Amino acid sequence: MAAEGxxxxxxxxxxxxxxxxELTKNDWAIVVDSHGIIKASGSSEHILxxxxxxxxxxxxxxxxxxxxxxxxxxxxxxxxxxxxQDLPLLDWLTNxxxxxxxxxxxxxxxxxMNAAVVRSTLSRGTTTxxxxxxxxxxxxxxxxxxxxxxxxxxxxxxxxxxxxPLATYYLEKSAESVVxxxxxxxxxxxxxxxxxxxxxxxxxxxxxxxSLMQSLGKMAKEQDMAxxxxxxxxxxxxxxMKERFPNDGYLDVYEKNGLVSDRCLLAHSIYLTESEKKKMxxxxxxxxxxxxxxxxxxxxxxxxxxxxxxxINVALGTDxxxxxxxxxxxxxxxxxxASKINTINQKQTTSYLxxxxxxxxxxxxxxxxxxxxxxxxxxxxxxxxxxxxxDVSASLEPVFLDNDSPDELLERFVHCSDPRSITxxxxxxxxxxSS
Amino acid sequence: MAAEGxxxxxxxxxxxxxxxxELTKNDWAIVVDSHGIIKASGSSEHILxxxxxxxxxxxxxxxxxxxxxxxxxxxxxxxxxxxxQDLPLLDWLTNxxxxxxxxxxxxxxxxxMNAAVVRSTLSRGTTTxxxxxxxxxxxxxxxxxxxxxxxxxxxxxxxxxxxxPLATYYLEKSAESVVxxxxxxxxxxxxxxxxxxxxxxxxxxxxxxxSLMQSLGKMAKEQDMAxxxxxxxxxxxxxxMKERFPNDGYLDVYEKNGLVSDRCLLAHSIYLTESEKKKMxxxxxxxxxxxxxxxxxxxxxxxxxxxxxxxINVALGTDxxxxxxxxxxxxxxxxxxASKINTINQKQTTSYLxxxxxxxxxxxxxxxxxxxxxxxxxxxxxxxxxxxxxDVSASLEPVFLDNDSPDELLERFVHCSDPRSITxxxxxxxxxxSS
Numbered sequence: 001m002a003a004e005g006x007x008x009x010x011x012x013x014x015x016x017x018x019x020x021x022e023l024t025k026n027d028w029a030i031v032v033d034s035h036g037i038i039k040a041s042g043s044s045e046h047i048l049x050x051x052x053x054x055x056x057x058x059x060x061x062x063x064x065x066x067x068x069x070x071x072x073x074x075x076x077x078x079x080x081x082x083x084x085q086d087l088p089l090l091d092w093l094t095n096x097x098x099x100x101x102x103x104x105x106x107x108x109x110x111x112x113m114n115a116a117v118v119r120s121t122l123s124r125g126t127t128t129x130x131x132x133x134x135x136x137x138x139x140x141x142x143x144x145x146x147x148x149x150x151x152x153x154x155x156x157x158x159x160x161x162x163x164x165p166l167a168t169y170y171l172e173k174s175a176e177s178v179v180x181x182x183x184x185x186x187x188x189x190x191x192x193x194x195x196x197x198x199x200x201x202x203x204x205x206x207x208x209x210x211s212l213m214q215s216l217g218k219m220a221k222e223q224d225m226a227x228x229x230x231x232x233x234x235x236x237x238x239x240x241m242k243e244r245f246p247n248d249g250y251l252d253v254y255e256k257n258g259l260v261s262d263r264c265l266l267a268h269s270i271y272l273t274e275s276e277k278k279k280m281x282x283x284x285x286x287x288x289x290x291x292x293x294x295x296x297x298x299x300x301x302x303x304x305x306x307x308x309x310x311x312i313n314v315a316l317g318t319d320x321x322x323x324x325x326x327x328x329x330x331x332x333x334x335x336x337x338a339s340k341i342n343t344i345n346q347k348q349t350t351s352y353l354x355x356x357x358x359x360x361x362x363x364x365x366x367x368x369x370x371x372x373x374x375x376x377x378x379x380x381x382x383x384x385x386x387x388x389x390x391d392v393s394a395s396l397e398p399v400f401l402d403n404d405s406p407d408e409l410l411e412r413f414v415h416c417s418d419p420r421s422i423t424x425x426x427x428x429x430x431x432x433x434s435s
Numbered sequence: 436m437a438a439e440g441x442x443x444x445x446x447x448x449x450x451x452x453x454x455x456x457e458l459t460k461n462d463w464a465i466v467v468d469s470h471g472i473i474k475a476s477g478s479s480e481h482i483l484x485x486x487x488x489x490x491x492x493x494x495x496x497x498x499x500x501x502x503x504x505x506x507x508x509x510x511x512x513x514x515x516x517x518x519x520q521d522l523p524l525l526d527w528l529t530n531x532x533x534x535x536x537x538x539x540x541x542x543x544x545x546x547x548m549n550a551a552v553v554r555s556t557l558s559r560g561t562t563t564x565x566x567x568x569x570x571x572x573x574x575x576x577x578x579x580x581x582x583x584x585x586x587x588x589x590x591x592x593x594x595x596x597x598x599x600p601l602a603t604y605y606l607e608k609s610a611e612s613v614v615x616x617x618x619x620x621x622x623x624x625x626x627x628x629x630x631x632x633x634x635x636x637x638x639x640x641x642x643x644x645x646s647l648m649q650s651l652g653k654m655a656k657e658q659d660m661a662x663x664x665x666x667x668x669x670x671x672x673x674x675x676m677k678e679r680f681p682n683d684g685y686l687d688v689y690e691k692n693g694l695v696s697d698r699c700l701l702a703h704s705i706y707l708t709e710s711e712k713k714k715m716x717x718x719x720x721x722x723x724x725x726x727x728x729x730x731x732x733x734x735x736x737x738x739x740x741x742x743x744x745x746x747i748n749v750a751l752g753t754d755x756x757x758x759x760x761x762x763x764x765x766x767x768x769x770x771x772x773a774s775k776i777n778t779i780n781q782k783q784t785t786s787y788l789x790x791x792x793x794x795x796x797x798x799x800x801x802x803x804x805x806x807x808x809x810x811x812x813x814x815x816x817x818x819x820x821x822x823x824x825x826d827v828s829a830s831l832e833p834v835f836l837d838n839d840s841p842d843e844l845l846e847r848f849v850h851c852s853d854p855r856s857i858t859x860x861x862x863x864x865x866x867x868x869s870s
Contacts, residue, residue, distance in 0.1 A: 078832075078835055079834075079835050079838075081831065081835055081847070081850075081851055082831070082846060082847040082849075082850035082851035083839075083843050083846050083847060083850070085789075085850065086787075086789050112834055113834060113835075116832035116834045116835065117832075119832060120831075120832055295772050295775055295776065295779075296772075296775065298775050298778050298779050298787065299779075300779055301776075301779060324768075324850040324851040325851050326851075333759075337730050337731075340730055340731065340733050341730065341736075341776055343733050344730075344733050344734075344735055344736060345780060352521075352733065354520075354521050395854070396516065396517070396555075397513075397551035397552075397554060397555055399514075399547055399548060399551045400513055400514050400516055400548075400551065404518075408518050411517060411518050412516070412517040412518060414517075415516075415517035415518070415520065415759040416516055416517035416759040416760050416761075418853040418854050418855070419830070419853050419855065420853070420854065420855060
């Protein structure tokens with residue numbers, strides 16, 4: 001079978017999706033059609049005898065894998081990336097974060113920075129990103145425009161906050177916040193790029209009035225939008241919530257206002273109670289684990305095991321600039337590290353992770369959180385080709401790799417590659433980055 | 436003043452050595468003479484009006500800094516880098532580490548791998564490395580030869596182990612171990628390269644007989660050699676020691692056998708008792724903190740604060756392949772992370788580190804551990820020019836960096852640069868790597 005514009009990728013390919021099984025197949029082949037859809041997958045012998053097309057042969061140390069899904073990051077914080085990580089959450093917001101976010105009212109600054117943000121994440125293999133923007137509607141549109149132009153699949157959220165005692169200069173009026181959110185959503189859809197969508201983005205309950213949350217919950221439902229926010233990241237934040245809502249749990253506040261759906265991404269979720277975990281699982285909402293940030297701001301360490309046992313889907317985020325790395329590979333590494341910290345602390349547990357589960361967190365589980373796992377998150381037939389080619393030998397001397405099984409090569413990629421290894425990035429079949 | 440072969444490096448330069456003060460100076464200049472010695476340092480205005488020479492002007496996002504001192508790593512484990520990190524120490528040694536180390540009895544394999552190891556570390560800015568080799572004397576010489584040829588300052592240790600119930604195929608006879616160590620030391624000195632020295636390297640007390648340790652202690656004293664070994668890394672290992680030496684503490688065993696000097700580098704040191712800390716400080720021995728490895732093998736988390744309070748010098752190591760990264764920049768990052776984990780765990784402490792102390796751990800403190808801080812570890816007048824030029828904009832979009840102070844740029848380098856940022860590496864004035 002031959003069709004105009006088909007490409008056949010041949011070599012080591014991550015086709016597995018079960019972290020308890022082999023993820024990477026040797027001598028595999030995937031056929032991608034001219035619309036960017038994966039139309040066949042199988043042993044290279046099988047595929048090459050049945051399909052014609054432009055053959056893309058991977059190098060001996062290269063792996064084709066699903067693109068990464070960064071399920072939580074803040075575009076306007078990239079200017080602070082790797083600096084200002086010496087304070088816990090609320091002080092960090094006050095001293096470093098609100099000041100930089102407030103600069104995005106400047107259109108030129110917003111455009112310049114957002115362009116650089118999308119370049120940064122794409123070049124690290126992030127094919128889908130769930131961005132928090134700022135409170136400025138134009139900034140959200142500028143970010144979405146960059147995603148569309150550079151070809152990244154993205155969810156772009158204008159941030160809502162009508163309460164902010166920490167920085168009164170960075171605050172919206174309630175009604176305006178709702179109107180601006182609706183406007184930004186229309187404008188983003190108006191870009192006419194089916195890869196880029198608006199997402200409802202209340203910063204977190206402490207910064208939102210109940211009426212604002214209600215309006216946002218209503219909008220999410222009426223316009224069938226995904227929702228992202230923060231929960232239970234830090235003990236100071238939780239204390240704030242207890243004072244403001246003495247009769248409700250943190251998750252209750254979101255739920256009562258229509259903000260906990262099966263397309264709801266709740267970043268951090270470190271200090272969830274057992275009943276909150278149960279509720280999240282019932283609702284089909286996802287945890288976005290952000291270990292880099294959780295370490296840097298000394299927020300705490302997610303107990304991934306109890307989240308998994310509660311049947312909650314766990315996705316992964318870089319949480320720049322709480323996290324210092326825009327690389328989802330680093331996020332995977334830190335997720336494994338977080339699990340090992342739990343093992344060190346609790347002694348008795350042996351539930352620490354190897355590289356496989358974090359890899360699934362950062363790919364398929366991100367797609368599941370957004371309910372786009374029919375389109376992306378793995379390299380399965382019928383899905384769109386969101387993919388990364390990684391040459392591990394660009395980071396490590398080839399002689400170290402010579403006896404690797406395909407999964408060992410993937411393990412090295414996760415554990416100790418650097419961005420030099422990301423050689424090609426594709427979204428819906430289109431190459432959006434090459435080194 | 437002009438002298439043949441002088442170079443003047445001009446730009447942002449890390450000249451500070453006090454982590455409580457500014458480390459990086461703007462518009463600074465350093466004069467390096469043809470022997471690789473730093474002969475002057477001052478504001479660029481001051482220096483350029485007084486010295487002639489080839490001017491090396493750093494780019495706007497580049498920093499000249501002291502080269503990194505990796506005070507603990509295992510050359511023969513690089514073949515396992517980034518894999519096999521799913522078991523605690525003793526099982527890890529048995530299943531993964533002894534098997535790969537035993538391959539270095541093969542001369543061709545040893546030469547090929549050691550060449551790649553030195554390339555790997557040099558290209559990441561490690562100007563001084565304290566290597567553990569294998570039990571094979573020829574392998575130690577092959578490694579030292581590579582260091583000499585590639586221009587790295589190095590301490591190369593033939594490993595001693597005459598007890599090894601975990602892997603009987605990887606074991607020496609006691610007398611042979613001593614003779615081979617003396618032979619390797621002679622051969623290494625015979626290379627005639629003053630940058631490369633042998634170092635006494637009992638693997639750790641559980642793998643050494645008392646008579647072997649005594650002989651090694653004697654050799655260290657007679658030949659004025661530095662000593663490196665492991666201590667108190669893991670609770671299983673400590674239990675082993677208690678069973679074998681019920682009447683002595685772990686450090687006592689080393690001390691009684693002449694192995695605790697002021698040039699003794701004790702890797703890990705996580706579970707030292709208070710009296711052991713006191714003893715180490717008295718003896719002037721150093722801790723080599725290896726956080727990457729300590730996390731990966733779930734060994735524990737060093738309490739850097741109590742080590743510092745006990746006046747023990749803390750150096751830093753990658754501990755490849757317990758650690759997955761050959762980069763001392765990652766080691767610095769993980770040292771900060773370890774301190775933050777302690778803060779998360781203990782709640783009350785506010786002693787977490789920023790980037791500065793780990794930077795000093797990985798440079799000047801390594802030199803102090805080896806008592807070569809008159810020669811290297813910082814860019815001070817009279818020292819040899821062991822240095823790295825790092826272009827932070829090779830890792831991060833320049834627009835993110837535009838308002839950085841020199842120390843903020845250094846902070847970004849430590850927190851989120853990748854190896855692309857290492858553009859030039861010098862040892863004793865000679866460029867040994869450029870990207």
